[in-house]
Amino acid sequence: MIRTVIKREFLDNILSFKFIACVLVAVILIVISTSFLTNDYKDRLKDYNVGVAAAKEALMKVPVYSYLEVRIFKKPNPLSIFVSGIERETGNYVDLTHRDIPASLKGGRIKNEFSHMFSFFDLSTVIGIIFTLLAILLSYNSISGEKEEGVLSLALANQVPRYKFLLGKYLGMLISLAVPLTLLFLLGILIVFLLKSVELNSIVISSMALLYVSSLVYLSCILLIGIFVSSNTKNSFNSLLYLLGFYLVAVFLLPLATSGFMERAITQRAEYFGKNHPAVTAERDTKIEEALRNLREPRTWRLASGFARHGRRLMKRLTPPELLDYRKNVNRIEQKIVEEYAQKVDDLRKIDDAAVEKLKKLENVIYASVPPANFMQLADTVADTGEDNLTRFLSQIAIYWHEYVRYLEEKKAFGLRYFYPYPEQFTRQEKEMMDKIAKDYVEGKDVVGYRGKYFKEAYNYNPEIKNLDLSDLPAFIFRGRTFKEKIRQALPQIIILIIYNLLFLIIAHFSFNHYDPRRDA
Amino acid sequence: MMIKHMLSRQLVDDILSFKFLVNTVLVFVAVITFSMVFVSGYRNTQEEYSNNRAGNETKLRRFSEDPRNNNYFANVELAMKPRPERFISSGYEERMPQAFHFQMVPFELRVLDLKEAISGDAGYEFLSRREYISKPAFFSPDLTFIVQFLLSFFAIILAFNAATGEKETGTLRLIHSNPAKRSHYLIVKYVSALIAIGLPLFLSLIIGMIFLGISSDISLSSSIIFDLFAFSLLSVLYISTFILIGLFSSVFSQSSKKSLVLCLLFWIFFVVILPKSAGLFLNSKPFDVPTAEQIEKLAENAAQDVSNKYKQEWLSARQDEEKLQALMQKGLAEMFKARQDVFDYYLQRKISAVRDLRKINLISPASLFEYASASIAGTGVAHFQDFWMQARQFGNGFVDFVNQISGEKGATSPFYVNVGFIISKPIDFNSVPKFEEKDIKTGERIKDALPYVALLALYNLFLFTIVIYKFQKYDVR
Numbered sequence: 001m002i003r004t005v006i007k008r009e010f011l012d013n014i015l016s017f018k019f020i021a022c023v024l025v026a027v028i029l030i031v032i033s034t035s036f037l038t039n040d041y042k043d044r045l046k047d048y049n050v051g052v053a054a055a056k057e058a059l060m061k062v063p064v065y066s067y068l069e070v071r072i073f074k075k076p077n078p079l080s081i082f083v084s085g086i087e088r089e090t091g092n093y094v095d096l097t098h099r100d101i102p103a104s105l106k107g108g109r110i111k112n113e114f115s116h117m118f119s120f121f122d123l124s125t126v127i128g129i130i131f132t133l134l135a136i137l138l139s140y141n142s143i144s145g146e147k148e149e150g151v152l153s154l155a156l157a158n159q160v161p162r163y164k165f166l167l168g169k170y171l172g173m174l175i176s177l178a179v180p181l182t183l184l185f186l187l188g189i190l191i192v193f194l195l196k197s198v199e200l201n202s203i204v205i206s207s208m209a210l211l212y213v214s215s216l217v218y219l220s221c222i223l224l225i226g227i228f229v230s231s232n233t234k235n236s237f238n239s240l241l242y243l244l245g246f247y248l249v250a251v252f253l254l255p256l257a258t259s260g261f262m263e264r265a266i267t268q269r270a271e272y273f274g275k276n277h278p279a280v281t282a283e284r285d286t287k288i289e290e291a292l293r294n295l296r297e298p299r300t301w302r303l304a305s306g307f308a309r310h311g312r313r314l315m316k317r318l319t320p321p322e323l324l325d326y327r328k329n330v331n332r333i334e335q336k337i338v339e340e341y342a343q344k345v346d347d348l349r350k351i352d353d354a355a356v357e358k359l360k361k362l363e364n365v366i367y368a369s370v371p372p373a374n375f376m377q378l379a380d381t382v383a384d385t386g387e388d389n390l391t392r393f394l395s396q397i398a399i400y401w402h403e404y405v406r407y408l409e410e411k412k413a414f415g416l417r418y419f420y421p422y423p424e425q426f427t428r429q430e431k432e433m434m435d436k437i438a439k440d441y442v443e444g445k446d447v448v449g450y451r452g453k454y455f456k457e458a459y460n461y462n463p464e465i466k467n468l469d470l471s472d473l474p475a476f477i478f479r480g481r482t483f484k485e486k487i488r489q490a491l492p493q494i495i496i497l498i499i500y501n502l503l504f505l506i507i508a509h510f511s512f513n514h515y516d517p518r519r520d521a
Numbered sequence: 522m523m524i525k526h527m528l529s530r531q532l533v534d535d536i537l538s539f540k541f542l543v544n545t546v547l548v549f550v551a552v553i554t555f556s557m558v559f560v561s562g563y564r565n566t567q568e569e570y571s572n573n574r575a576g577n578e579t580k581l582r583r584f585s586e587d588p589r590n591n592n593y594f595a596n597v598e599l600a601m602k603p604r605p606e607r608f609i610s611s612g613y614e615e616r617m618p619q620a621f622h623f624q625m626v627p628f629e630l631r632v633l634d635l636k637e638a639i640s641g642d643a644g645y646e647f648l649s650r651r652e653y654i655s656k657p658a659f660f661s662p663d664l665t666f667i668v669q670f671l672l673s674f675f676a677i678i679l680a681f682n683a684a685t686g687e688k689e690t691g692t693l694r695l696i697h698s699n700p701a702k703r704s705h706y707l708i709v710k711y712v713s714a715l716i717a718i719g720l721p722l723f724l725s726l727i728i729g730m731i732f733l734g735i736s737s738d739i740s741l742s743s744s745i746i747f748d749l750f751a752f753s754l755l756s757v758l759y760i761s762t763f764i765l766i767g768l769f770s771s772v773f774s775q776s777s778k779k780s781l782v783l784c785l786l787f788w789i790f791f792v793v794i795l796p797k798s799a800g801l802f803l804n805s806k807p808f809d810v811p812t813a814e815q816i817e818k819l820a821e822n823a824a825q826d827v828s829n830k831y832k833q834e835w836l837s838a839r840q841d842e843e844k845l846q847a848l849m850q851k852g853l854a855e856m857f858k859a860r861q862d863v864f865d866y867y868l869q870r871k872i873s874a875v876r877d878l879r880k881i882n883l884i885s886p887a888s889l890f891e892y893a894s895a896s897i898a899g900t901g902v903a904h905f906q907d908f909w910m911q912a913r914q915f916g917n918g919f920v921d922f923v924n925q926i927s928g929e930k931g932a933t934s935p936f937y938v939n940v941g942f943i944i945s946k947p948i949d950f951n952s953v954p955k956f957e958e959k960d961i962k963t964g965e966r967i968k969d970a971l972p973y974v975a976l977l978a979l980y981n982l983f984l985f986t987i988v989i990y991k992f993q994k995y996d997v998r
Contacts (some may be wrong), residue, residue, distance in 0.1 A: 017779065017782060017783075020780040020784075022786075025786075025789075033801055036801045040804060043804075086654050089654055090654055103652075104652045110807075111813070112803070112871045113617070113618045113632065113634040113871065114617055114618070114871055114872065114876070114905075115625075115803050116613075116616035116635070117617060117902075118615040118800025118874065118878070119657045119658070119659050119797055119800060120801050121798065121801075130794075133785070137782065139784070148700070169549075169756060238539060240781070241543060241678070243676075244678075245547065252659070252660065253547075253551060255658060256660055257558065257662060257664050259658050260662045263655065264558060264562045267565050304580045349651045353651065383690060390654065397746075
């Protein structure tokens with residue numbers, strides 16, 4: 001018996017105008033947006049590959065440590081094709097120096113600063129907006145509509161138990177939604193496959209499967225809400241009005257107002273860094289100054305005219321040994337303090353982060369309690385393209401930064417190899433030349449100026465610099481969420497949706513049992 | 522007489538209906554929340570703006586005290602003034618660049634994107650603070666959204682069963698057996714719906730105004746009130762479009778149910794789908810722009826081209842000091858201008874790309890309304906363009922001022938200052954030009970909005986004619 005109800009419901013739905021129109025719109029949107037986002041992903045992946053290669057090459061050409069800057073790229077997430085999240089809005093790399101811990105990403109794909117004005121659909125928003133509407137349009141008259149047409153009393157007279165009728169209607173609608181949903185997912189994957197940009201590895205496929213299941217749970221929740229409202233109203237127009245009111249509030253108004261409030265709250269709460277950062281920097285500077293007070297800077301050799309112009313390369317080498325020693329010491333002392341304060345500055349940010357975290361938790365609670373917003377969050381979690389991913393990347397970078405500084409210290413990078421060019425590299429011939437020039441130079445003679453004795457040598461002096469061997473620099477590997485972690489993260493949200501499902505199923509069943517199937521006179 | 526009677530009956534029907542209640546509550550809640558969001562946000566932006574102005578003042582004061590000092594050359598960040606009219610329509614300004622960096626030597630006026638603006642004085646602060654990025658919402662919380670989204674929805678809900686509903690209840694036949702004209706019946710429906718939506722609209726505008734008035738950060742000037750007035754007129758026109766869309770689907774369908782579904786599809790297509798799809802064409806060829814680095818390179822090349830052009834002249838004039846000076850001045854001025862021209866050209870192209878992309882949306886009345894209200898409020902892309910012009914004027918004026926006060930003869934270029942000749946005495950701080958964005962004139966804003974308003978009116982007229990025509994042939998049985 002239940003099979004008949006399901007079959008009838010399914011056929012009724014998929015042949016209706018609203019169904020065909022909504023599905024058509026969804027399909028067109030998915031085709032356009034998936035091809036756009038796939039191409040965008042392709043570009044970002046290309047940027048990533050080119051960037052990584054360039055960064056690798058740059059590491060081979062570092063003569064001294066003061067020139068070292070490690071550029072780390074963030075690999076684009078293929079799931080951003082379906083759930084764009086904030087990936088396109090953020091940059092795609094950080095520059096790591098020994099001076100500070102990076103706090104934000106640089107670069108990025110946004111070429112036109114004004115393009116932030118545009119927002120667009122992706123798979124998750126198509127489900128969240130179009131399919132939600134479709135689910136409402138399917139379910140708003142599930143009970144009251146049947147009553148109005150007189151089918152309800154007929155069906156019940158035919159010894160169909162009420163719960164079977166309800167279940168049949170619900171399953172029929174769910175199947176009629178599941179069919180286009182499956183189509184949408186397959187279409188998305190097909191487009192990605194045809195554009196040949198993404199290797200559809202296991203994590204992508206399993207995440208997509210998870211997203212599919214979550215979408216189904218979510219849509220079923222909307223259907224049950226629809227049935228619940230429908231079984232509590234006498235006419236289907238009122239039922240639709242209630243549901244559309246819910247749709248407007250839950251899908252658009254609530255997220256808009258919440259994010260508006262959150263944005264303001266974040267700018268107000270996350271001010272600890274801005275307020276305290278200048279003081280901390282000043283403290284660092286005075287501390288460095290104090291630490292260096294006992295060191296006396298030895299005088300450098302007096303430069304003769306023309307020297308600076310023609311002996312620039314030589315000049316850097318023609319430094320008195322005591323000056324080099326001095327610089328080495330300064331560097332060492334300074335670096336310790338700089339490192340300590342880089343951590344302190346990062347701690348300042350962490351205080352702000354903690355305040356923001358609290359706000360975000362509150363936001364999550366608000367979103368989790370409303371199914372459409374819950375689903376949007378859930379999609380972000382499953383795809384791992386939201387804010388969490390960015391925070392995760394930056395905190396892993398902060399950990400790596402310490403590793404990186406340890407490496408530099410181990411390599412004695414803040415010693416003589418910090419300067420350009422470092423004196424340990426002199427060849428014997430060079431050393432002899434240096435000695436000669438230095439001796440004459442100390443005596444105050446113009447040695448490398450226009451009329452100088454060694455003008456030619458100095459002018460042509462172009463030592464070959466041996467680059468640093470950085471092959472043992474520890475590599476940074478970003479650990480995104482594994483599938484298990486994704487499930488663990490998404491589970492509470494899915495459970496809330498399932499609870500909603502059960503809740504509305506039970507109360508819909510209850511109210512339907514008391515429903516008066518007779519037509520109004 | 523008849524028509525008056527019909528109108529009063531219809532109006533009472535509409536206002537006492539459940540849907541009216543639902544909508545009014547929704548609109549009120551939205552207005553109150555949005556004004557709270559706006560007021561607290563406006564305080565933040567106002568604070569940032571005054572910080573920016575204070576920072577600029579310090580820099581300019583230092584410059585005036587010691588104009589020749591290399592480190593103190595005017596190096597200021599020109600910020601867009603936050604307009605309280607953003608409450609009417611934000612024009613998505615919060616997602617647009619809102620500042621320029623001006624540098625006197627070598628001349629440069631460059632747009633700062635939002636990220637650079639976050640990390641403080643560009644180039645000074647290497648320890649940037651953390652960005653908290655959240656997913657961009659589809660809309661901005663402003664009055665435009667309430668009208669564009671909520672009230673248009675309400676409009677179709679009121680109008681979708683104008684013909685079909687009365688037919689189903691059988692009143693339509695009755696009415697037509699009376700000597701009333703068919704068109705009158707429809708006009709009554711239309712006017713009544715307009716009044717029923719106008720009521721919450723005006724009330725919500727008043728509530729919004731009260732909220733803005735209460736907050737100490739915003740002063741309700743006459744121009745805001747005028748803008749609100751113009752905005753409400755525009756809103757009426759926009760709502761009328763959606764009532765007509767409702768009537769349109771009503772006269773074209775035989776049952777209320779079908780009409781409602783049709784209406785909802787129209788609504789979601791015009792209000793949500795179409796306006797939010799233009800961004801999908803951003804990367805396509807006609808709207809593509811080079812990256813920041815590429816533009817930088819192009820600018821360098823342009824400057825290099827000019828310097829190559831002058832190279833021979835400079836070399837040949839080496840003997841004559843005075844001539845060389847003059848030639849250098851001319852060449853360098855041209856070089857800086859060429860560089861700046863490249864930046865300006867691409868900024869203009871970026872703006873045009875956005876404007877062209879938005880043209881796709883002109884078929885949607887919701888977008889027409891959005892653009893018109895942004896023009897009336899003086900926000901959005903048009904505002905940015907005006908702000909840019911003012912920043913440009915300021916930059917060139919500043920260079921002129923320094924040249925003039927230094928008594929530099931023959932310095933005609935607004936792009937070049939000869940550093941060696943800058944006056945060495947302190948300048949009176951009050952005479953140093955300072956940047957403050959001036960508001961766009963009301964006339965200009967209205968002029969900007971006119972094409973959109975005209976299109977919207979055409980839309981109305983078109984729908985109205987079709988609806989009336991079709992209804993004459995409507996089968997009332």
